[in-house]
Amino acid sequence: MSRLKLLIKLVFGIGNAVSYALEVLNRAIAAIDPAKKEKIQHALNVAEQVLSVLQTLKFLCPTKWQTAYAKSVLAVQKVVFALADLVITEEELKNIASDFDAAVIAWNGDDDETCV
Numbered sequence: 001m002s003r004l005k006l007l008i009k010l011v012f013g014i015g016n017a018v019s020y021a022l023e024v025l026n027r028a029i030a031a032i033d034p035a036k037k038e039k040i041q042h043a044l045n046v047a048e049q050v051l052s053v054l055q056t057l058k059f060l061c062p063t064k065w066q067t068a069y070a071k072s073v074l075a076v077q078k079v080v081f082a083l084a085d086l087v088i089t090e091e092e093l094k095n096i097a098s099d100f101d102a103a104v105i106a107w108n109g110d111d112d113e114t115c116v
Contacts, residue, residue: 001049014060014108017053018072022100025050025076029096037086044083051076068106075099 001024027044033039034108039070054073077097082092 001046001054006053010057010060014057014062015065017057017087018069021053022076022103023074024063025079026100027077029093032088034088040083044080044086047076047079047083051080052114065107068103068109071099071106074111075103108112 001021006017006020009020025043025046028043031039032043051073054069054076058069058073075096079096081090082096
C-alpha cells in the first residue's frame with residue numbers, strides 16, 4: 001500500500017482513505033493461491049498493514065460512521081486471523097467475503113444517527 005496515495009486519499013476525506021486501504025486488501029486477497037504460502041503471507045502482510053491504518057485513523061471517523069467503521073475493522077481483523085497460520089480454506093475465504101459484504105453494506109447504508 002502506497003503511503004503517499006493513502007495520504008492523498010486522506011486529504012479528500014477519511015472515507016476515501018478507508019476505501020483505498022480496503023481496495024488494496026481486496027486485491028491481495030483475490031490474488032491468494034491456497035497452494036502458495038508466499039501469496040498467503042503477502043495477503044497477511046497487507047491485512048496487518050491495513051488493520052494498522054484503520055486503527056490509526058479511527059479518531060478521524062465521524063461518530064455517525066463509527067458502526068460501519070467498526071465492521072470494516074472487524075472484517076480486517078478476521079482476515080488477519082484467518083491468514084495467520086498461512087493456510088486458507090474455501091470456507092475461510094467465504095467467511096472473509098461475507099464479512100466484507102457486511103462492511104460494504106454498512107458503509108453504503110444510512111448513517112448511524114444513534115451514535116452521537
